[in-house]
Amino acid sequence: MDITTLFNAMPGAFSQGLIWAIMAIGVYITFRILDVADLTVDGTLGLGGAVCIMCMLAGMNVWTAMLLAFIAGILAGLVTGLFHTLMGIPAILAGILTQLSLYTVNLKVMGKANQAINVDKYDLLISLRFVKGVPFWQNTIVVVALIVVLLIAVLYWFFGTELGCSIRATGCNGNMARAQGINTNFNIVLGLMLSNGLVAFSGALLCQYQGFADVSMGRGAIVIGLAAVVIGETLFGKVFRNFALKLLSVAIGSIVYYLVMQICIWFRIDTDLLKMLSAIVVAVFLAIPYWKAKYFTKVNVRKGGADNA
Amino acid sequence: MLELKNVHKTFNVGTVNEKVALNGLELKLEDGDFVTVIGGNGAGKSTMLNAIAGVWPIDMGKILIDGKDITRLPEHKRARYIGRVFQDPMMGTAGTMEIEENLALAARRGNARTLKVGITRQEREMYRERLKILGLGLEDRMTSKVGLLSGGQRQAITLLMATLKNPRLLLLDEHTAALDPKTAAKVLELSEKIVQQNQLTTLMITHNMRDAIKYGNRLIMMHEGRIIYDVRGAEKQSLQVSDLLARFEQLSGDGANDRMLLS
Numbered sequence: 299m300d301i302t303t304l305f306n307a308m309p310g311a312f313s314q315g316l317i318w319a320i321m322a323i324g325v326y327i328t329f330r331i332l333d334v335a336d337l338t339v340d341g342t343l344g345l346g347g348a349v350c351i352m353c354m355l356a357g358m359n360v361w362t363a364m365l366l367a368f369i370a371g372i373l374a375g376l377v378t379g380l381f382h383t384l385m386g387i388p389a390i391l392a393g394i395l396t397q398l399s400l401y402t403v404n405l406k407v408m409g410k411a412n413q414a415i416n417v418d419k420y421d422l423l424i425s426l427r428f429v430k431g432v433p434f435w436q437n438t439i440v441v442v443a444l445i446v447v448l449l450i451a452v453l454y455w456f457f458g459t460e461l462g463c464s465i466r467a468t469g470c471n472g473n474m475a476r477a478q479g480i481n482t483n484f485n486i487v488l489g490l491m492l493s494n495g496l497v498a499f500s501g502a503l504l505c506q507y508q509g510f511a512d513v514s515m516g517r518g519a520i521v522i523g524l525a526a527v528v529i530g531e532t533l534f535g536k537v538f539r540n541f542a543l544k545l546l547s548v549a550i551g552s553i554v555y556y557l558v559m560q561i562c563i564w565f566r567i568d569t570d571l572l573k574m575l576s577a578i579v580v581a582v583f584l585a586i587p588y589w590k591a592k593y594f595t596k597v598n599v600r601k602g603g604a605d606n607a
Numbered sequence: 608m609l610e611l612k613n614v615h616k617t618f619n620v621g622t623v624n625e626k627v628a629l630n631g632l633e634l635k636l637e638d639g640d641f642v643t644v645i646g647g648n649g650a651g652k653s654t655m656l657n658a659i660a661g662v663w664p665i666d667m668g669k670i671l672i673d674g675k676d677i678t679r680l681p682e683h684k685r686a687r688y689i690g691r692v693f694q695d696p697m698m699g700t701a702g703t704m705e706i707e708e709n710l711a712l713a714a715r716r717g718n719a720r721t722l723k724v725g726i727t728r729q730e731r732e733m734y735r736e737r738l739k740i741l742g743l744g745l746e747d748r749m750t751s752k753v754g755l756l757s758g759g760q761r762q763a764i765t766l767l768m769a770t771l772k773n774p775r776l777l778l779l780d781e782h783t784a785a786l787d788p789k790t791a792a793k794v795l796e797l798s799e800k801i802v803q804q805n806q807l808t809t810l811m812i813t814h815n816m817r818d819a820i821k822y823g824n825r826l827i828m829m830h831e832g833r834i835i836y837d838v839r840g841a842e843k844q845s846l847q848v849s850d851l852l853a854r855f856e857q858l859s860g861d862g863a864n865d866r867m868l869l870s
Contacts, residue, residue, distance in 0.1 A: 456722075458724060458725050459720075459721070459722045459723060459724060459725050460715055460720040460721050460722070460723055460724075460725050461720040461721060461722055462725065463704075463708060463711065463712060463720075463725035463726075464712065464715075464720040466701070466703075466704060466708075467701045467704065467712050470701040470702060470703045470704060471697075471698070471700070471701045471702065473693070473698050473699075474698065474699055474700055474701055475683075475701070475712075476682045476683045476686065477660070477682075477686055477689075477691045477693075477699070477769075478686060478712050478713050478715075478716045478768070479683050479684070479686030479687055479715070479716040479717050479718075480683055480686075480712070480720065481681075481683045482683065
């Protein structure tokens with residue numbers, strides 16, 4: 299339990315948190331903006347990693363590989379969206395179906411259960427080797443932080459446009475949206491595509507960072523994404539009202555999640571327990587607003603009742 | 608202007624809950640008609656409005672607006688012609704979005720949603736003026752989330768949204784039923800003011816017979832999925848609540864039910 303090992307591990311945890319922040323922002327788009335729990339992402343993260351790594355092994359430039367991973371994610375989102383809107387399958391089940399199919403797709407893309415990429419032979423954008431002792435602009439933390447900031451800026455702009463506003467309205471109140479001439483089905487599909495595109499992009503970064511892609515690298519990703527969302531909201535929900543700041547709070551939530559995980563590892567907590575711990579944390583944080591509304595509003599009700607009687 | 612031809616709709620076909628909601632409904636509205644709609648529970652009033660709005664497809668019949676057949680048009684495409692206010696104040700607005708954002712969404716009804724900015728500065732000024740007309744002080748709270756407002760305020764905003772872009776047809780589905788009497792009266796007055804100012808063709812469902820007589824130029828009574836009484840002009844103006852109740856008993860062969868008596 300040497301404190302310096304913890305400090306040495308922190309930059310790595312921080313980079314991972316940043317990479318997962320992109321994934322968490324994707325989850326935020328479906329879960330909070332569209333009000334859909336999209337389980338596709340567990341498969342999409344691996345898809346992004348698989349596509350990116352295979353493209354790079356085939357000699358493509360890293361940016362092209364990441365773009366193709368992004369597009370692959372968009373297509374996965376399209377499939378879930380069509381399952382849901384065109385075939386009337388409940389959103390959660392639609393996501394599970396796509397996620398299961400993606401397991402096969404990822405295996406076929408990679409040809410086997412995992413693929414490694416050598417950081418010395420290929421020109422990777424980020425890597426766990428680039429966290430310390432590299433020029434500032436090659437530092438993984440700097441590169442990914444820049445990408446996250448850029449992404450937040452673009453999303454802030456997008457959700458302020460006519461189309462972006464109509465997507466927000468779709469998630470908030472479908473009846474109202476349709477009454478105002480908004481094609482809600484189209485918007486749900488579009489939101490799912492955007493979200494899964496981002497998750498795949500995050501997977502593309504993750505596979506570079508860890509130097510390999512694995513068919514099961516996305517297992518439980520949705521829970522980590524949700525954890526980042528609820529941690530961000532719990533920490534900053536009261537102060538961050540602006541949409542860009544809300545996205546930033548999700549990113550910070552993801553970083554906090556990985557730092558806490560690193561501390562757990564440093565405490566020599568059995569790493570097999572971590573997934574369950576994450577799930578419990580998410581369950582409790584999702585329950586808090588419900589409990590608050592159910593058990594702690596009595597006083598207000600009585601007061602309001604007297605005023606409005 | 609609006610034509611309903613032999614419209615049929617049955618819910619839960621083939622189950623014990625099967626319910627014939629619209630049964631050969633016929634209706635023709637003239638331009639500028641302000642029609643109040645009354646009838647007992649389950650008479651098909653809301654179903655008629657939902658059929659016109661396209662919430663679900665009808666089983667049989669035709670719906671035309673300005674001679675154009677919209678029977679097969681999906682809900683969001685019909686919105687180009689139709690403004691709606693619902694009974695539930697929560698239903699007509701997006702609670703997590705700001706007042707001005709809600710108005711901006713409504714201002715684009717019938718247009719394609721592009722990547723242009725969602726709300727412009729000139730628009731804000733225009734909304735401020737429109738909100739002033741409501742007399743609720745909302746013009747000073749334009750960036751407040753709609754979810755923080757009362758039912759009456761939300762309903763007033765929904766009304767404004769439904770009429771922000773002049774609709775060919777305005778559908779008011781018991782839009783004051785969930786409000787307290789004072790607020791209800793205010794929203795109703797506001798509705799009439801906006802309808803008169805813009806000469807809107809309007810269908811308004813109400814359970815209050817006095818309101819049904821007081822407002823509009825035409826009154827229809829529904830029973831078992833069709834219109835059983837249709838009166839307009841001077842004849843309508845001279846109606847009494849007792850006349851309506853007598854009519855209802857005579858035409859439906861049924862004692863006026865509880866909701867009808869609430870008037």
